[in-house]
Amino acid sequence: MKLRPHLLIAIILGATAAASAAEEVHAPSGSRPFVDTKTFMEHVLTPAAKAIWRSNAVVIDAKGEHDLRPRTDAEWEEIESGAATLAEATNALMIPQRVLDKEWAAYVRTLADAADKAYQAAEAHDLKTVADISDRLDGICAACHRHYGVE
Secondary structure, three states: OOOOHHHHHHHHHHHHHHHHHHHHHOOOOOOOOOOOHHHHHHHHHHHHHHHHHHHHOEEEEOOEEEEOOOOOHHHHHHHHHHHHHHHHHHHHHOOOOOOOOHHHHHHHHHHHHHHHHHHHHHHOOOHHHHHHHHHHHHHHHHHHHHHOOOO
16 A cells, blocks of 8 residues: 555654654643641551551451451452552652652652552452561551651
8 A cells, every 4th residue: 555645744743743742741740749748648548558458457346356358359459459549649759848858768669669569469369468568568657657756
C-alpha cells in the first residue's frame, strides 16, 4: 500500500500533537498537601496499613478466638487495596511541604518498598509474606514515629 504525501503529513502531524499532549499530561503538577501530615496519616496511611495488619491478627472476645487471616477473594482484595493505597500514598508523603529532613525520605522509601511487596503478596494470596510484611510495617511505622517524636 502506497501512502499519499498528504496522508503521511497528517499522520506525522497527528503523532506530533499526541506527543505534545502526552508531555503536558506528564508535566509536574505542582502537588501540594490538602491536609496536615497528622490528618493524612490518620485518614489515609493508617486505614491502608490496618488492612495489611488485620491479615495477621487474632481477636479474642466473649465468643472466642477469631483468626482474621483472609479466606475469600474479597478479603484478599481488601489487603490489595490497602497495600496499593499505602504504596501510592508514599508519593504524597514526599510533597516538599511534608518532607522534614533527609531521614524522612529514607523512611518513606522503606515504607513504599514494604507496601509494594505487600501488594504483590496479596495479589498472589501469599499469606506468609503478607504476615511478614505486616510485622515489618509495624516496625517501620514505630521507628519513624520514635524518630519524629510522634505517639
